[in-house]
Amino acid sequence: MKKFIAIIMVAMFALSMVACSQPAAEEAAPTEETPATEETTAPEATTETASEYKVAMITDYGDITDQSFNQTTYEACKAFCEEKGIDFNYFKPAGDSDAERVAMIESAIDEGYNVVVMPGYAFAGAIKETAGTYTDVTFIALDVSAGDLGDDYQLPANLYCAVYQEELCGYMAGYAAVKLGYKNLGFLGGMAVPAVVRYGYGFVQGVDAAAAALGLTDVKLNYVYGGQFYGDSDITAAMDTWYSNGTEVVFACGGGIYTSAAEAAAKVGAKVIGVDVDQAAIIDGAYGEGMTVTSAMKGLAPTVKTMLSEVVAGNFANYGGKIDTLGLVSENPEDNYVQIPMGSTQFEDGKFTADDYKALVADMFAGKITVSNDTTKTAADFATVIAVDDQGAIK
Numbered sequence: 001m002k003k004f005i006a007i008i009m010v011a012m013f014a015l016s017m018v019a020c021s022q023p024a025a026e027e028a029a030p031t032e033e034t035p036a037t038e039e040t041t042a043p044e045a046t047t048e049t050a051s052e053y054k055v056a057m058i059t060d061y062g063d064i065t066d067q068s069f070n071q072t073t074y075e076a077c078k079a080f081c082e083e084k085g086i087d088f089n090y091f092k093p094a095g096d097s098d099a100e101r102v103a104m105i106e107s108a109i110d111e112g113y114n115v116v117v118m119p120g121y122a123f124a125g126a127i128k129e130t131a132g133t134y135t136d137v138t139f140i141a142l143d144v145s146a147g148d149l150g151d152d153y154q155l156p157a158n159l160y161c162a163v164y165q166e167e168l169c170g171y172m173a174g175y176a177a178v179k180l181g182y183k184n185l186g187f188l189g190g191m192a193v194p195a196v197v198r199y200g201y202g203f204v205q206g207v208d209a210a211a212a213a214l215g216l217t218d219v220k221l222n223y224v225y226g227g228q229f230y231g232d233s234d235i236t237a238a239m240d241t242w243y244s245n246g247t248e249v250v251f252a253c254g255g256g257i258y259t260s261a262a263e264a265a266a267k268v269g270a271k272v273i274g275v276d277v278d279q280a281a282i283i284d285g286a287y288g289e290g291m292t293v294t295s296a297m298k299g300l301a302p303t304v305k306t307m308l309s310e311v312v313a314g315n316f317a318n319y320g321g322k323i324d325t326l327g328l329v330s331e332n333p334e335d336n337y338v339q340i341p342m343g344s345t346q347f348e349d350g351k352f353t354a355d356d357y358k359a360l361v362a363d364m365f366a367g368k369i370t371v372s373n374d375t376t377k378t379a380a381d382f383a384t385v386i387a388v389d390d391q392g393a394i395k
Contacts, residue, residue, distance in 0.1 A: 053115050053312060054087040055080075056108035060120040061096035062229070067282050068255045068275075069300065073119040073142060076304035084312060089113070098125035105130050109137055115311055116140070117304060121193055124148035131159040138316055140307050142300055143195055146323055157320040162303050165327030166195050167373045168364065169296040169338035170202025171209070173251060173273050175360060176294050176340060178210035178219060179352035182248045182271070186222040187379070188239065188261050190229040190254015192393070197375045199253045199275065199296060204382045205371055212385045219386040222247060223379045227395030231260030238394050239264035249273060249293055262287040276300070280344035294345040299326065299337035331362040 057077045064074040074090055081088035091108050093100035105116055105126055118127070119142045128149065131139045139159040146153075155161070177185060187203050189196045204221060211219040222242055226235045239250065239261050249271035252258035258279065261272045266287040274283060274295030283292045303326065310316055326337035333339050340357065347353050363369045372382065380388040 051085075054111075054113040055115045055117065055308065056088070056111075056113035057090040057117045057119075058101060058104050058108065058123070058126075059090060059092045060101070060118075060122045061093070062255065063092055064090060066256060067279070068277065069119045069143070072277050072300045073117060073304060076301035077117055077308070080305055080308045086312070087113075096122070098129065101126035102129050109134055114138065115308070117142070117308075119143065119300065121145065121148045121195065124150075127159065128153060132156045134158075138311055138320075140304075140311075142303060144323075145194060147194060155321045155323065157317070159321065160307060160316070160319045161323040162307075163323060163325050164195070164298040165325060165338050165371075165373065166198040166296070166298060167202030167205070167371045168327050169298060169340060170199040170251075170253075171206035171364075171369075171371045172338075172340045172357070172360065173294050173296040174203040174206025174208075175210040176206075176345060176352050176357065177249055177251075177273065178207050178214065178216070179356070180293065180346065180348055181351060182293070183216065183219045184246045184248045185220070186239075186242050186247045186250035186261075187224070188235070188250050188252045188254070188257060189225040190257045191227060192225045194375055196225070196254055198373050199251075200379060201373070201375065201377070201382055202371055203251050203253075203296070204379050204386075204388060208383050208386045209369075217385055221379075221383075221386055221388045222391060223388055224391040225393045226254065226257050226260070227393045229255035229257055231257050231263070235260035235394055236263050240267070243268050243270045251275070251296070253296070258283065262291065265291060278341040278344055280341070290346070292344065292346075294340045297339055297341060299339075302337065328361070328365045331358075331365040333358055333361045336361070 055077055057074055059070045062070045064071050078088055091104040093104045101123060108116060115138045117140045121143055123141055124144055127139065127141060127144065135156065135158055137158060141161045143163055144161045145163045185207060187200045189200050200223065207219060207221055235257065242250065243264050250261045251273040252261035253275045258272060258274065262283050265272050271291055271293050272283060273293050274280065277297055278295045280292040280295060284290060310319060328336045330336060334342060342354060379390050
């Protein structure tokens with residue numbers, strides 16, 4: 001450190017350092033706080049700093065064209081690394097097993113990749129086999145919860161996990177749909193894993209709240225899980241039955257399972273609700289303009305951007321060893337990690353407008369509206385004025 005001529009100068013320097021220092025991040029996990037909002041500006045990485053990192057993204061059992069978790073994570077990693085001049089590649093396991101996911105993680109590490117991004121709860125087993133072993137590698141996991149990892153698993157300091165309050169954006173989507181005039185709705189989940197269940201139960205609560213606000217007692221909701229994260233003829237047939245019996249819009253929640261709902265909806269001119277990302281362009285482009293009422297989204301891309309920025313800035317120690325639960329961080333909808341899209345939601349004057357949505361989010365952020373995430377209940381437990389037909393699972 002540079003010497004100062006006078007003792008008073010040393011004291012002034014020390015005081016300035018104390019004034020500029022920041023308190024350490026809390027160690028509690030999980031937490032309701034977000035790692036950072038999009039407005040947070042991390043220190044700009046120098047070329048030398050960025051060159052220290054190589055980023056690998058591992059797909060789960062899907063691929064980077066799944067129009068959902070893998071594709072969103074891949075595109076976010078790729079965009080960040082291209083902007084920063086960081087080496088990036090993705091690795092796809094040969095099949096759906098912990099062993100094959102571990103093999104891809106180890107292949108990436110063998111090739112010199114020292115930041116590994118993993119989207120989806122399916123990585124829990126692979127994380128437990130690798131994160132504690134490769135302590136010089138930074139692991140970032142999306143949608144991997146404490147329940148997935150097991151209560152006895154101690155997160156190592158080189159692992160950060162983000163989970164989301166899916167029940168909040170599920171609520172927003174259900175509330176919007178009823179306010180927009182739909183009375184016969186459906187929820188088609190993929191597998192009944194916690195994230196999908198939270199989406200579904202939030203959706204039920206939003207539908208019920210909007211029906212109550214409008215004084216409606218004739219709103220109906222079909223509820224089922226497909227048992228998988230892709231559509232097929234059996235699931236399409238079930239959706240055909242729903243739509244032919246009067247269902248107007250289905251919240252298709254679970255990777256590529258939306259294809260079955262969209263195929264069935266296209267036959268009768270009905271609607272769907274997307275999930276995870278804004279699926280309007282994807283669904284409308286393939287099945288018909290105006291088919292997607294809205295999408296219940298969670299901030300996979302902002303999380304990737306934030307965490308990679310923090311890694312490159314040398315701040316990962318503030319996040320390692322934690323599981324953060326990401327949800328509302330502002331009354332401004334577009335600042336949040338859970339939301340419905342402002343651009344593609346089919347807002348309508350006199351029913352449900354963008355301003356109505358902003359007011360809804362403001363009330364949720366202020367705590368005036370609360371949404372349960374209790375996955376031990378049934379879907380029907382959340383109904384007070386609507387009728388829920390819980391049909392279990394198709395497969």
